[in-house]
Amino acid sequence: MSRLALYLQNLQRFGIQPGLERIVALLVSAGNPHLQYPHILVGGTNGKGSTCEYTARMLAQNGRRIGLFTSPHLYEWNERIRVLPGVGLFEGTISDEELDALFDDALPHIERVASELGQPTEFEVLTFLGLWHFARVGVAAAVVEVGLGGKWDATNASDPLVSVVTHVALDHMDRLGNTLEEIAADKVCISRPGRLFITGEWKPEVLEVFEGYCNEIGAFFKQIPLSNQNYERQNRALAIVVANEFASQLDWSLSMPNSIMDGVPGRTEKIGDSPAIYIDAANNPDGAQKLVEFFNERIPTQPENVVLVLGILKDKNWREMAETLVPLARTVICCQSDSPRALSAEELADFLRNIHSDVEVIADVKLAVERARELAAHNDTILVTGSFTIIAEVPRNANYSP
Template identity: 30%
Template sequence: MVEMSPPTNRDQSYDTILEKLYTLRTHGVKLGLERMQKLLYLIENPEKGFQSVIVAGTNGKGSTCAILASLIAKHGLKVGLFTSPHLEEFNERIVVNGERIPREEVLLGLHKILGCSKLLEEQGYGHPTFFEVTTALAFWYFKRMGVDLAVLEVGLGGRLDATNVVNPAVAVITNIGMDHQEYLGDTIEKITREKAGIIKNGCSVVCSAQDSCARTMIRDICRDKGCDLVVVGEDVWCEPLEHSLTTQSFNYHGLKNRIKGLDIPLIGEHQLLNAATALATLELLEKRFFINIDPKLVRKGLLETRCPGRLELVWKNPPVMLDCAHNPQAAKYLAKTMKKVGEDYDDLIIVFGVLRDKDIPGILQSLLPITKKIVLTKPNADRAAEPNEVLSAIPKHVSSNKKIVVHQGVREALHEAFRMAKANSLILVTGSVYLVGEARAHLLNHPEPQTKISDPLL
């Protein structure tokens, strides 16, 4: 174990130590568990101090984690929530019972963890990555706070992800699609095998993957490892009722529980899939944690779920929605939802920015048919695609029928979208977590005037 002296007034400030943490991004993605296990050993294995639920998947895992953490907290447990990436502030990633990790705890924890980095290098393990250090910080803080249970969102894949050092009470696999093929493989089968690496012998498993091949593989893995499996859509499901621009209602048909007339402030059929996944996981945790599932607490937990950047309405006149869809599967679900909610509007204006390493044509394939007005922009990220790169991915016979405007800056792109908007227009900002975070910061930092159409950026 390594003993580190606590930071003093002369040590790094919060901003300075975060800058040091962000420099670790230069190490890129280094999948594998050995270095992470050694790092955790050096900080006294905090991950062994609490039970966990680990959630992997291509899409839906962040929302599922947020819903589940809210449900668990309402039933009286102290729950840690670890998600990534963040939209605006680093400490969004690490939360206990709805409260972000304080800055002073980030400073204290990172001082301890980063202090172990040199020793890891000296012992031949290499320098820990940004995500490994951040995951270790979450584990350290959860142990320090005495959480009963941690809900952990996998960063990339599953089998070799830094979060996969725990022995979970429940392993959850959400929808699986094509993304990060350079790390996970170029077929659904290869990607599924990587994500199913979170399944440990004898743990319970919840699966909401819609691909039949992925479901079959997960069934086989659960059988081989002696795991109980709950399949969303077969064993449990949500029956949709009504929806608006901000909420939807449904009936839950669970393993033992049947609860009618539930509401959640997340829209889209895919969010009902995520809600059913979270509720099924709650049912599996019931015996282990002596939870008595109470429909009133379920209602409250669902209503108080917050998933910023997931079809989030952040402006009303005209309505502006933000969504982090950044792969073809997510774009497909987004387009399906926007067709429904857009029925009450004359036109849809899309502000779009994306990272260069994403499947840009695959994402656009779903989004282009639902709009005639597009503003292309560049998120503030090293891997961001230039707007003209995105423009070149749009076939000419498609672009000729649409109004497409290019703006390098996100603020300018938003301003252009407001300029295009009419009395009954709807604006959607999508394509990248970085774009959504930047747009959200711009929009929410301006109070909305009580006028029919207002541009917050003027």
């Protein structure tokens, strides 16, 4: 474990603290490193991580090195700070050695800001480190994913050349608002005067908020109609537009090797055969619905041939998520991750038994997957989903082949 990982564990008690003063102070203290390279800022309820991944891959051609900052991580903190092209499951991930060196240099800035404005949060520290790392290694550009919302997210202290909101759905309503319009008003604040704002949204009430704000500040509004495509095609189509618009402003040429559009780890990712095993990080009702639509279209199978391993976070709208997902399967195995936010597997099962006839409880994720394999026939499908923390505990190096 890196020294940074130990430090961040101690910061988790500070939680989320909206406001930009601490991250701005950190960046100023380090000489505003985020101004040394052009970048794209991507927000949205779902799809922003995949859109960032595909966009960065397209830009990382012809010798260009592209920074990529995303969240949350699946296995380790390092995944959040990457420079493409690279190797590995999460290509270009910063090494422990690089991360510790970066943290050592950053700590005086963090301590100075903490003494003046209060302790920066976990996400503020990571955002600072990511933006500074990209300047230190001399990236040609960067793609940055918003953490939560937009207006008060630490990433909004950056100065994007292009801003993107994938789409808007009801999530994090305790922080962003109770309506689509309120949430949209928060997310659109990542746009900048005189610069391009792109969205894949199609709902009229959201587009009205987006266009109104862009007109008010003088941003250039561009909408990409994506409503009739499954979510994976939406993410790829949006990324293609974003990458090309950004590249055109820098006079960069782009090509489209097939490998650029390979899947993203943890997003409808197939990790086993016979039976097929898929993992997906859907963690809110909108993500669950999009997963069901994708599953029905791209992995045509009947519920009698599917075993669902499900674990959800208790601070999400877990009942609606469960109601959306369980019709996919003949058997549902309820589990829970090690996260303190995890919903009890027993509580989930108690709810599901009112709407589904075959529900089991195996709290341990690894054992739940093993049980699913016992129940599944050779030609069946196992789907593990409900949160990032659930799929992170599915053994990736296990022998899932017959």
